[in-house]
Amino acid sequence: MEPRIIIGQQELTDDELIQLYQGPGTGPWVRANFVQSVDGAVAVGETSSGLTTPLDQQVLKLLRLLSDVVLVGASTIRVEDYIGVRFSPAGVARRRAWGMADVPPIAVVSGRADLDPDSRLLTNTLVPPIILTSTSASAAAKANLKAAGATVLELGDTSIESGAIIEALANLGLHQIICEGGPTLAGQLAADHILDELCLTTVPTILGGPAGRVTHGRLASLPVRCKHIIVDQDGAQIARWIVDPDRISSR
Structure with missing residues (x-):
C-alpha cells in the first residue's frame, strides 16, 4: 500500500491525527517517537527541544493520549x-x-x-x-x-x-507503549525486534556536529514501510513507519 501524503496542512485536528495514528488496539504494540534534523541529529546541545515544531508537539501529545x-x-x-x-x-x-x-x-x-x-x-x-x-x-x-x-x-x-x-x-x-528515547533504549528495542513502529519528525535544518542518531547500539536491520507522511507548512516532515514483519526472518 502506498503511503498517504498530506501536504501543506497548517493545523490538523486531534480527530484527524487520531485517524492517522490509531494503533491496532491489541497489544503489546511498541512505538518510538523522535524528532531529528535533515542530517540526522536528534538534539541541539543535550536536548531535543531546539528541534521540535508545533505539529511535532501536537503529535507527541496525541501519541501519549493513545498510549497506556x-x-x-x-x-x-x-x-x-x-x-x-x-x-x-x-x-x-x-x-x-x-x-x-x-x-x-x-x-x-x-x-x-x-x-x-x-x-x-x-x-x-x-x-x-x-x-x-x-x-x-x-x-x-x-x-x-x-x-x-x-x-x-x-x-x-x-x-x-x-x-x-x-x-x-x-x-x-x-500494552500500548510509546518510547520517547533515548537512542540507546530505542536501539535496543529495534535490535531485539520488539519495536513495531517509528514516528519520526524531520525538521528542515542541517546541524552537523556530534549529535547522535535516532537509534544507537547493536545492528537492528529492521525493515519498515511508510504509513503516512505529513508535510507541514513550515517544511517539517512527520512520518509514521511501521515494521514489516513479513520481511523479518525471526522475531
Whole structure:
C-alpha cells in the first residue's frame, strides 16, 4: 500500500491525527517517537527541544493520549527533566471513553536505579512512575524511590532485556507503549525486534556536529514501510513507519 501524503496542512485536528495514528488496539504494540534534523541529529546541545515544531508537539501529545504507558531511558529523564503526563479535560474524557486510565504512567529503564527521588518525575506527577531496574542496583536507591511513591520492578541481575520490559508492562495491563528515547533504549528495542513502529519528525535544518542518531547500539536491520507522511507548512516532515514483519526472518 502506498503511503498517504498530506501536504501543506497548517493545523490538523486531534480527530484527524487520531485517524492517522490509531494503533491496532491489541497489544503489546511498541512505538518510538523522535524528532531529528535533515542530517540526522536528534538534539541541539543535550536536548531535543531546539528541534521540535508545533505539529511535532501536537503529535507527541496525541501519541501519549493513545498510549497506556510512556517508556523512557533514565538518561533522557534526567536531561529532559521529565514531569508526569497531563491531559486537558477533553483528553481525559477521550481516554475514559476508550476505557483507558486518565493518564499513562512513565516507565523508566534504569539498570542502576540512579534517579533522584526528589526530581520532578516523582514530585510533579498525577500517577507514580514505574522504575524498571536490576537486582544488582543499589538497595538504598530502590528503597528511596519506593518511599517517594514509585513502583520499582527488578527485571534482571545486571541488565534489562527488551522482552522483560514488555512482559512486565503487559503484566500491569499496559500494552500500548510509546518510547520517547533515548537512542540507546530505542536501539535496543529495534535490535531485539520488539519495536513495531517509528514516528519520526524531520525538521528542515542541517546541524552537523556530534549529535547522535535516532537509534544507537547493536545492528537492528529492521525493515519498515511508510504509513503516512505529513508535510507541514513550515517544511517539517512527520512520518509514521511501521515494521514489516513479513520481511523479518525471526522475531
